[in-house]
Amino acid sequence: MSKFMDSSLLKEAMETCHYFWQSGWGECHAGNLSYLLDEKQLAEYAEDFQVKRTIPIAFSTQGLVGRTFLVTRSGAVFRKILRNPLEDFGIVRIKDTALEILWGFEKDKLPTSELSAHLQCHSQRLASNENNRLVLHCHPTYTIMMTFMHPLIEKDFTETxxxxNSECVLVFPDGVGLLPWMVCGDGAIGEETAKKMRNHRIVIWPYHGMFASGNDFDEVVGLIETIEKNAHVFMETRNAVNEGITHEQVRELAEAFKVEIE
Ligand SMILES: [Zn+2]
Incomplete structure (x- = not known):
């Protein structure tokens, strides 16, 4: 048994993916994550992390050469994520034109097909926050519903x-990034998502799901839960009697919480 197998990091990653499935946000093969390990973690698990194989890559490594990530595998089924972490997760070190698999991805499994999008997001987030560690993708139900029912105008989506809820502006004063519908996978959507991540920790993909980032699991899962909870409220209150919180009151809240909004 490797030391990393018992690590709190792997445990938290597994629990999070399982939670997404339980919440209905990680159906079938949906969902993926990447976590940037720090020097302390690399030193702690150095004995476990040895180059097992090298995979050539065709995408840009985004200035992340030498960095090491915990990544979910391509095709991972979150419903069964607690069973085979050695297949469903891998530790990868980024090289110029290749990935070194240091742990996991047994039975020739490969990293998520959205790795290029993840690396681009990490690169952009690290440029504005050197403590960013985590990028997560999932399919939160009400958030997806809201993209059918609300105009796809980023500023208005954030304002809504x-x-x-009085606490939304405290939890995500940076608002949400919103892309137009795009083909998902390793194409242009990754670059467009990363561009939005310069200014927002959350980027919503209409009719698909969400990319979220932050310093740790609590922050990122909390962001997703908050957006999803309030998308649910939006869906259930579209014929509401009361106006709710006004544009001006949102600014009052921002002032009271001492957060800056645009
Ligand atoms: Zn997806």
Whole structure:
């Protein structure tokens, strides 16, 4: 048994993926994550992390050469994520034109097909926050519903979410990034998501799901839960009697919480 197998990091990653499935946000093969390990973690698990194989890559490594990530595998089924961590997760070190698999991805499993999007997001987030560690993708139900029922205008989408609960502006004063519908996978959507991540920890993909980032699991899962909870409130209150929180009151809240919003 490797030391990393018992690590709190792997445990937290597994629990999070399982939680997404339980919440209905990780159906079938949906969902993936990447976590940037720090020097302390690399030193702690150095004995476990040996180059097992090398996989050539065709995408840009985004200035992340030498960095090491915990990543979910391509095709991972979150419903069964607690069973085979050695197959469903891997530790990968980024090289110029290849990935070194240091742990996991047994039976020739490969990293998520969205790895290029993940690396681009990490690169952009690290440029604005050197403590960013985690990028997560999942399919939160009400958030997806909201993209059918609300105009796809980023500024208005953020404002609507802020007006749904007094604490929204405290949890995500940076608002949400919103892309137009795009083909998912390793194409242009990764670059467009990463561009939005310069200014937002959350990027919503209409009719698909969400990319979320942050310093740790609690922050990122908390962001997703908050957006999803309030998208649910939005869906259930579209014929509401009361206006709810006004544009001006959102600014009052921001002032009271001492957070800056645009
Ligand atoms: Zn997806």
């Amino acid at each position: 979410l802020w007006r749904l």
